[in-house]
Amino acid sequence: MVSFMARRVAAALGTLFLSSVLVFLAVQALPGDVATQVLGKDATPDAVAALREKLSLDRPAWERYTDWVRGALHGDFGTSLVSGKAVGGEVSMYLGNSALIALITVLFAVTGSIALGILAGLYRDRWPDHLISTVSLVGMSVPEFVVATVLVLCFSVARPWFPAV
Incomplete structure (x- = not known):
């Protein structure tokens, strides 16, 4: 029974990991730039660059993903780009x-x-x-x-x- 439960927990964790990776990759594959979307088309290149740095979009995708996973394990799911509030609170x-x-x-x-x-x-x-x-x-x-x-x-x-x- 313990081995069955261990297999089920391992399968659930694996599914959760693969799902998070696939969602992250799907979001990365979306066309356009998040900073440009947030600031609008009339934003200056300096403002876009500053927001990209603030959102860590200037770092490689694997670093952003591992940072997000570390935060999620501690209950911090980041900040909503729409409302600007903590995702966990939302x-x-x-x-x-x-x-x-x-x-x-x-x-x-x-x-x-x-x-x-x-x-x-x-x-x-x-x-x-x-x-x-x-x-x-x-x-x-x-x-x-x-x-x-x-x-x-x-x-x-x-x-x-x-x-x-």
């Missing part, structure tokens, strides 16, 4: 609401899954079982962003019951 501001939504979602999912499982078991190899199995398979196969888009279209566009934030 994230923690919404963490409680996100946790509440996740908890409610889990409660609905577990309750619904148990009910549908019992129903499928009661009608094994008949149409309710096949319908539940098919809908479950389709539900697991469709990406979340597609489901989210359909829900926004249904509940914010077609029937404006909720705001599309």
Whole structure:
């Protein structure tokens, strides 16, 4: 059991590392310069150079990545270029609401899954079982962003019951 847990933790850490590297590289591959984007097209070359130095954009990418990882391990995720505030503070501001939504979602999912499982078991190899199995398979196969888009279209566009934030 301990070796299983160790393998799972190692796999999770490896996935987290690879994800962070891929996101960092994807951001580096974006066209344009961050300093120019922040200051605007009319910025002087000296102002752009000063901001690039302040944001450490004049250093190699691998140095910036390792600095970010060191900071992240200590809880410092850097400063938002949009708001100028600490990213950790920005994230923690919404963490409680996100946790509440996740908890409610889990409660609905577990309750619904148990009910549908019992129903499928009661009608094994008949149409309710096949319908539940098919809908479950389709539900697991469709990406979340597609489901989210359909829900926004249904509940914010077609029937404006909720705001599309």
